[in-house]
Amino acid sequence: MTINISCLSKTYKNGTQALQDINLCIEQGIFGLLGPNGAGKTTLMRILATVMGFGEGKIEIDGLDIRRDIYEIRKIIGYLPHEFGLYPNLTLMEFLDYICLLNEITNRNERKKRVTQAVEVTGLEKVANKKLKTFSGGMKRRAGIALCLLNDPRIIIVDEPTAGLDPEERIRYKNFLSVLGREKTIVFSTHIINDLENVCSEIGVIDRGKLLFNGYPEDLIDQVEEKVWVGTCGVDEIAMLSEHFLVVNKKLVDGGWEYRIVGEQPPFATSRTEEINMEDAYLALMRGGA
Numbered sequence: 001m002t003i004n005i006s007c008l009s010k011t012y013k014n015g016t017q018a019l020q021d022i023n024l025c026i027e028q029g030i031f032g033l034l035g036p037n038g039a040g041k042t043t044l045m046r047i048l049a050t051v052m053g054f055g056e057g058k059i060e061i062d063g064l065d066i067r068r069d070i071y072e073i074r075k076i077i078g079y080l081p082h083e084f085g086l087y088p089n090l091t092l093m094e095f096l097d098y099i100c101l102l103n104e105i106t107n108r109n110e111r112k113k114r115v116t117q118a119v120e121v122t123g124l125e126k127v128a129n130k131k132l133k134t135f136s137g138g139m140k141r142r143a144g145i146a147l148c149l150l151n152d153p154r155i156i157i158v159d160e161p162t163a164g165l166d167p168e169e170r171i172r173y174k175n176f177l178s179v180l181g182r183e184k185t186i187v188f189s190t191h192i193i194n195d196l197e198n199v200c201s202e203i204g205v206i207d208r209g210k211l212l213f214n215g216y217p218e219d220l221i222d223q224v225e226e227k228v229w230v231g232t233c234g235v236d237e238i239a240m241l242s243e244h245f246l247v248v249n250k251k252l253v254d255g256g257w258e259y260r261i262v263g264e265q266p267p268f269a270t271s272r273t274e275e276i277n278m279e280d281a282y283l284a285l286m287r288g289g290a
């Protein structure tokens with residue numbers, strides 16, 4: 001299962017160019033699209049989910065052309081937008097059964113099979129007969145995935161799946177996606193770097209409509225040639241640091257500021273190097289892209 005995107009551009013009617021010449025190949029596994037607010041993530045997710053058209057470019061999913069074979073593609077895709085509605089007074093089982101009916105699955109046994117399977121895969125058996133209004137944020141997100149699974153799609157596209165989740169729920173949800181990703185191709189977007197760690201087989205970084213990076217998560221770190229420097233400095237020096245270096249972190253401590261910066265050279269003779277992490281690499285990439 002491969003998604004091939006070539007020379008994709010999208011300009012909204014008001015003239016905003018949301019995507020510019022995107023070239024991307026997404027293979028089987030879990031693909032994470034990282035970028036700040038307004039980068040173009042939702043636009044790309046919606047185009048891939050076939051709910052939005054685009055100007056220039058070509059997208060092929062499993063060899064099918066997204067313009068020509070739209071109905072075929074819809075059969076193999078499940079899409080969970082950033083915001084979606086659940087019927088609060090229905091139980092999860094009732095809700096999923098209702099959605100099956102809307103999709104004209106009239107055979108009761110077939111509906112039961114699909115609903116039971118979706119509930120099992122998402123690990124929601126224990127709450128399957130509880131009303132959706134009693135679900136936590138993480139459970140609602142999993143219920144959303146259950147909804148996507150009703151048609152047994154091969155690709156699942158999820159926009160900002162961890163937004164609004166607390167740290168524990170975020171970890172649980174990440175683990176859940178990892179397990180699901182063994183059988184399905186999952187494409188998800190996020191603006192949180194931690195969401196990608198230990199989950200994605202490949203990632204893309206997007207900013208202002210341009211794809212700045214595509215590859216393995218560890219390659220993002222490798223491609224930053226600069227180093228990370230840490231140390232403590234005085235109040236006057238911290239202003240100089242902000243002006244000349246990429247400050248990843250700074251903290252007021254007794255006797256000055258603790259800093260973490262990215263740069264080719266150490267800012268001070270007392271600076272020490274530290275191993276670069278994903279966050280350093282991402283910020284360095286964003287600064288280069290800007």
Ligand SMILES: Nc1ncnc2c1ncn2[C@@H]1O[C@H](COP(=O)(O)OP(=O)(O)OP(=O)(O)O)[C@@H](O)[C@H]1O
Binds near residue numbers: 012017018038041044
């Ligand atoms: N319907 C629209 N009409 C005009 N401009 C739009 C529309 N939707 C999005 N945009 C603009 O397109 C750009 C990309 O928006 P998009 O929602 O794809 O970004 P995003 O990365 O998903 O951001 P966020 O993380 O804030 O959701 C932004 O400049 C946004 O303001």
